[in-house]
Amino acid sequence: MKMRILYNTVAIGLIVGFVIGIIFSINKIVANRYVHYEMFRLIIYSFQEYLNKSILIVVSISFVLFIGYLVILFVITLMGKSVPSKQNEYSKKFNKFIAVKYSRVASPFLVLSVLILNLTILFYSGNDSKIPNIILISIDDLRADHLGCYGYKRNTSPHIDSFAKRNIIFKNCYVHQPWTLPSHISMLTSLYPITHGVDMSHSLEPAIVTLAEVLKNEGYMTMGFVGVGVWMDAKYGFSQGFDHYNAGKPEESAEDKNKFIRKYLEKHKKKKLFLFIHYFDVHSDFNKLPYDAPSPFNNLFSGGYKGDFKGGDEGRFASKYLSYLNKNQIKLEESDLEYIISLYDNGIAYMDKCIGDLFEILKNMDLFDKSLIIITADHGEEFQEHGYMLHANPYYFEEIMHVPLIVKLPKTRSNFRGSGEGKVVNGLVESIDIMPSIVDILGIEKYGIEGKSFVDLLEGDERGKEYIFGFGSDGSLFIRTERWKMLNDSSLQEGRFKLFDLQSDPRExxxxxxxxxxxxxQLKRKLKEKIELSQKLRKDLLKKRDISRDIERDYKDVSLTQEEKEKLQALGYLQ
Ligand SMILES: [Zn+2]
Incomplete structure (x- = not known):
């Protein structure tokens, strides 16, 4: 009798779990528009994910209920009482209940179908050594012109320079907003910030396709290793499409991250891999000197300083202090400013060493040659070139928008047009071009995106984009051509536009x-046109007739914890 009750309880649990799993899977498939994008593999993965999860949970609950039932019977027996005959009647009724009968018959088939689903996915997630791995490396806060390969006076980046020399360097790559969160979302969705709409209070809409989803749909195992920072948190939608999304611990350095990556690769190196690696080590620190690198890099360029700058004053340290300078528009002494710049360069040198270490790890595992490797950044950093520190200037000047972009093509891609060795591309490209370029190199169909593949630029003397744009979630913007750049702050007042001729005035x-x-x-017209196009695309992507709610931003779907707010204050983001 008891075993029969157990079997029946578990059978009912299986049915309930299956139904819940199907409801959740369909909900995800609809929300992410997988049918619309014909992402069939992701449809199957969604069923697998939710069926496994819900069946496991509900069957476990059934077991617990059954054990509870046994405990009650045991207690009754212990108390010297016989089980009431009514109890046995209920048990009999339960066993004969029509839903129980059907569950008993149906559950073995359900178990079998879920098993087949899992085995099929396991079988088809096979390895293909001809398909390149994709390794996208984002170095937070790294401005292009502080790297040797972009003409910097100091030897900050020997490893990156030698990587650039052997591969393809894009001399003019720009981001769209000088802020970690929206900039990375743009990189990973190929949409401008005004189109993806992600900011401090708004996460990524599931209907927007991410690079990780596209690659996962191609059978890649997708892994995100991100550095410390609230702005890279999964709650903003960053984990969408990643099999694993690992946010680093506060004390974790680039070396720790590399150790973690090595372990992961040792386990999964035979699979097709997409790794998104985000290092935070160049970014300013908040409780000591800004940009403080570990020894011996902490003295590399800053050793000669004789001043008394200690990283802050009156309890405001590093980032918080630099943010205080911004707020009060205080100009630093020339020697202190030089010292802070040399600290930043120390940080780059440390990061460069870690990039060299990462390449060694890849080479030792025979993964380097077969991988498509991209190094870039989410924004630069300013040193009062236009009055501000950090990357807080309301105007999008070059020091915070111009980032490195260096690409190594995979050797296994034999039908690819040329190896790209030693290629220098001067044409304009944008961060949103990274995703379509990866997709182009792999020969995958394109999705609803705003970027354009830069692969054509590798072949000859094709020019880059005629116009590139920056659109901040606060409203700040810029447009630039090879020669001209126009920008405005978030007020967007007509009288606050600025226009520069970068040919004769590169410092703006x-x-x-x-x-x-x-x-x-001409530039104002082009800006207006682009904004209208982006708004239309957002409407199409989200299948919304009206996006006024988005534009007014009168709702929030992400809120920050007190601890996160404090962290951001310390980093100079919040006042
Ligand atoms: Zn950043």
Whole structure:
């Protein structure tokens, strides 16, 4: 009788778990628009994920209920009482209940079907050594012009320089907003910030396709290793499409991260892999000197400093202190500023060493040659070139928008047009071009994106983009051509536009707005046109008739904990 009750309870649990699993799977498939994008592998993965999870949970609950039932019987017996005859009647009724009968018949088939689903996925997630691994490395806060390969005076980056020399360096790559969260979402979705809509209070809409989803749909195992920082948290939608998404611990350095990556690769190196690696080590620290690198890099360029700058004052350390300078528009002494810049360069040198270590790990596992490797950054850093520290300037000047982009093509891609060895690309490209380029190199179909593949630029003397854009979630923006750049802060007031001729004024000092230049009207028209296009695309992607709610931003779907707020204050992001 008892075994029969156990069997029946578990059978009912299986049915309930199956139904719940199906409901959750369908919900995810609809929300992420997998049918619309014909991402069939992801549809199957969704069923697998939710069926396994819900069946396991509900069957476990059934077991617990059954054990509870046994305990009650045991207690009754212990108390010297016989089990009431009514109890036995209930048990009999339960066993004969029509739903129980059906569950008993159906459950073996359900178990079998879920088993077949899991085995099929296991069988088809086979390895293909001809397919390249994709390794996308984002070094937070790394401005391009502080690397040797971008012409810097100090030897900050020997490993990255030698990597660039043997591969493809893009001299003019730009991000769209100088802030970790929206910039990385743009990189991973190929959408401008005004299109993906992610900011401090808003996460990524599931209907937007991520690079990780595209690659997972191609059979890649997808792994995100991200550095410390609230802005890379999975709650903003970063983990969408990743099999594993690992956020580092506060004390973790790039070396620790590399150790973790090595362990992961040792386990999974035979699979097709997409690794998204985000290092936070160049970013300013908040409780000591800014950009403090570990020894021996902490003295590499800053050893000669004789001043008394200790990283802050009156309890405001590093990032918080630099943010205080911004708020009060305080100019640093020349020697202190030079010292802070050399600390930043120390941090880059340490990061560069860790990039060299990562390449060694890949080479030792025979993964380097077969991988498509991309090094880039989410934004740069400013040192009062235009009055600000960190990356807080409301105007998108070059020091915070110009980032490195270095690409190594996979050797296994034999039909690819050329190896790209030693190629220098001067044409304009943007961070949103990374995803379509990866997709292009792999020959995968394109999805709803705003970027354009830069693969054509590798073949000859094709020019880069005619226009590139930056759109901050706060409203700040820029547009640039090879020669001109126009920008505005978040007020977007007509009188606050700035226009620079980068050819004669690369430091953006001489504002040419209102000087009667024809380019002024042309760039403003182009900006307006682009904003309208992005809004239309957002509407299409989200299948919304009305996106006014998005534009007004009168709702929030992400909130920060007190601890996260404090961390961000310390980093200078929140006041
Ligand atoms: Zn960042």
């Amino acid at each position: 000092w001489a504002n040419l707005i209102g000087k009667g230049l024809e380019i002024e009207g």
